[in-house]
Amino acid sequence: MSHLDVSGKKLMLNEEGFLIDPNQWDRQVAEVLAKAAEGIDKLTPEHWAVIEFIRNYYLETNLAPMVRSICKTTGLPLRRIYELFPAGPAKGACKIAGLPKPDGCV
Amino acid sequence: MASDKDPKDPYLERIRQLKPGQLESALASFKRLLDHKTVANLQSCVNCGLCADSCHYFLVTGETEAIPAYKLKLVTSVFRKLLSLLGGLARGSEGDGALDSQMVEKWIDSLYGRCTLCGRCTLNCTMGINITRLIRIARTTLASIDLVPPGLQSTVTTAVEKGNNMGIPREEWLDTLQWLSEELQMEVGDHKAHLPVDKPGTKLLYTVNPREPKFFPLSLLATAKIFYAASESWTVSSDYYDVTNYGLYSGDDGAAGLLSSRLRESMVELGAKTLILGECGHGYNSNRWEAPEWLVAEDKFQVKSIIQIIFDYIRQGHIKLDPSRIQKRVTLHDPCNLVRLGGIIEEQRFILRNAVTDFVEMSPNREKNYCCGGGGGQLSMTRYAKRRLETGRIKADQIRKTGAKIVVTPCHNCIDQLSELNREYDLKVEIKTVSEVVADALVIEKKEK
Ligand code: SF4
Numbered sequence: 383m384s385h386l387d388v389s390g391k392k393l394m395l396n397e398e399g400f401l402i403d404p405n406q407w408d409r410q411v412a413e414v415l416a417k418a419a420e421g422i423d424k425l426t427p428e429h430w431a432v433i434e435f436i437r438n439y440y441l442e443t444n445l446a447p448m449v450r451s452i453c454k455t456t457g458l459p460l461r462r463i464y465e466l467f468p469a470g471p472a473k474g475a476c477k478i479a480g481l482p483k484p485d486g487c488v
Numbered sequence: 489m490a491s492d493k494d495p496k497d498p499y500l501e502r503i504r505q506l507k508p509g510q511l512e513s514a515l516a517s518f519k520r521l522l523d524h525k526t527v528a529n530l531q532s533c534v535n536c537g538l539c540a541d542s543c544h545y546f547l548v549t550g551e552t553e554a555i556p557a558y559k560l561k562l563v564t565s566v567f568r569k570l571l572s573l574l575g576g577l578a579r580g581s582e583g584d585g586a587l588d589s590q591m592v593e594k595w596i597d598s599l600y601g602r603c604t605l606c607g608r609c610t611l612n613c614t615m616g617i618n619i620t621r622l623i624r625i626a627r628t629t630l631a632s633i634d635l636v637p638p639g640l641q642s643t644v645t646t647a648v649e650k651g652n653n654m655g656i657p658r659e660e661w662l663d664t665l666q667w668l669s670e671e672l673q674m675e676v677g678d679h680k681a682h683l684p685v686d687k688p689g690t691k692l693l694y695t696v697n698p699r700e701p702k703f704f705p706l707s708l709l710a711t712a713k714i715f716y717a718a719s720e721s722w723t724v725s726s727d728y729y730d731v732t733n734y735g736l737y738s739g740d741d742g743a744a745g746l747l748s749s750r751l752r753e754s755m756v757e758l759g760a761k762t763l764i765l766g767e768c769g770h771g772y773n774s775n776r777w778e779a780p781e782w783l784v785a786e787d788k789f790q791v792k793s794i795i796q797i798i799f800d801y802i803r804q805g806h807i808k809l810d811p812s813r814i815q816k817r818v819t820l821h822d823p824c825n826l827v828r829l830g831g832i833i834e835e836q837r838f839i840l841r842n843a844v845t846d847f848v849e850m851s852p853n854r855e856k857n858y859c860c861g862g863g864g865g866q867l868s869m870t871r872y873a874k875r876r877l878e879t880g881r882i883k884a885d886q887i888r889k890t891g892a893k894i895v896v897t898p899c900h901n902c903i904d905q906l907s908e909l910n911r912e913y914d915l916k917v918e919i920k921t922v923s924e925v926v927a928d929a930l931v932i933e934k935k936e937k
């Protein structure tokens with residue numbers, strides 16, 4: 383376990399850099415996680431479209447969305463999602479959106 | 489990023505507060521798992537130490553706790569103590585192998601936390617001891633008192649409760665299949681091309697790793713394209729299509745048997761001829777080789793890997809490949825569960841020699857290959873993630889030495905670990921499944937309408 387300090391707030395992260403308490407998430411936290419997980423300095427509107435959809439989907443269903451839904455909602459082609467988040471939808475996008483690590487081979 | 493000691497780790501708390509009744513029940517489970525082969529194995533180690541260098545954990549860390557013989561000893565000492573309690577005359581039976589909470593903690597740290605059940609030590613043991621199986625027996629013992637590490641346990645639980653290990657709802661699986669059908673139609677220029685669901689009486693029933701529909705559908709699209717080119721009679725099930733079986737890793741035989749039996753249910757329901765296991769090493773090993781031990785009924789059909797099917801397509805001329813399309817150097821990672829433990833060794837090499845121009849082997853390879861570090865449930869056990877990445881260095885070095893730009897592996901579990909190693913060790917390679925490479929080289933002939 384490790385932590386990150388974001389403007390006075392102490393964020394607890396698990397050994398893979400996922401936020402332990404998803405409620406600690408806000409946009410500023412996302413920027414910091416993006417830097418840590420993906421080395422992204424500045425999140426673009428395309429990044430945000432993906433992150434916000436994942437975040438809202440998670441708040442409603444307690445699940446990470448299928449990559450199919452991410453493409454459908456944001457209008458971004460699949461290959462673009464992989465370019466935006468080289469660590470992948472789980473270890474990149476979902477992590478930055480403050481979700482816990484999904485189960486399975488990811 | 490600062491590091492903290494977790495003040496209260498609920499899992500560790502559970503271990504430290506184990507009640508005597510739970511420990512007795514664990515010991516009783518352990519005893520039930522001891523058949524004559526296991527007992528012989530537990531008494532055969534001659535302390536030669538030759539297994540040490542076969543384990544990627546030991547090679548990287550040099551820690552005693554990583555030596556296979558040490559792991560074996562943890563199990564053996566409990567066995568000897570048990571035997572002395574039963575009045576047997578085991579060598580050194582006096583021992584300190586009480587199964588108390590300290591021993592449980594050691595078991596967990598070494599047998600879950602420092603082992604991928606890769607089988608490499610077994611291959612190298614002077615005495616032919618099946619160390620890997622004994623480690624799994626210890627995991628089964630721990631599973632019997634609900635002490636499987638959290639991420640691994642939740643992956644098993646999700647699979648048991650939701651029908652697949654990522655908890656994908658049925659409608660979303662169907663929606664993704666529909667989407668992939670549209671993509672396939674565009675790629676092959678045939679509006680009849682599609683991914684068939686619940687089609688009765690097909691030759692093949694195909695199974696996938698849930699991470700394909702969930703996050704990485706291009707591999708499934710690639711396989712569908714190969715089936716299309718070969719005019720195959722195939723289908724997937726709308727219910728039970730998950731090829732993975734984390735019960736193999738957690739040690740929970742009950743869950744493992746249930747998961748394997750569901751694929752059989754799909755087979756019977758749809759009346760398919762052959763069960764095809766998608767590119768998943770442990771899915772192959774568990775559903776092909778281990779399942780008969782877990783299941784009650786005997787299979788009345790064949791169980792094969794998709795790799796064997798693609799191999800046959802090429803050999804029998806059912807698909808045509810143009811290797812000149814892939815000029816970059818390609819190497820192959822052998823998934824432990826498919827190769828060393830599964831026996832599918834040459835097929836993937838034959839496929840690659842036909843699909844790419846410059847194929848080179850890693851060294852060592854085939855059944856002697858090193859584990860990528862992601863097996864044994866390690867991908868799901870976040871608490872050991874640092875060790876997983878650290879011990880993956882052996883694989884990273886192997887890859888770098890080949891000078892390859894593309895690493896192919898017929899296992900989604902390995903793919904995920906290799907992708908992390910790619911970033912961690914800055915390998916600058918692409919990582920692909922066998923289907924993806926074959927689909928790239930595929931020459932699609934116009935179908936007669
Ligand atoms: S099975 Fe593999 S990881 Fe486990 S002890 Fe043996 S060599 Fe090491």
Ligand code: SF4
Pocket residue numbers: 532533534535536537538539540556557560612613614615616617619
């Ligand atoms: S190689 Fe086999 S016999 Fe030798 S120390 Fe290892 S487990 Fe024991």
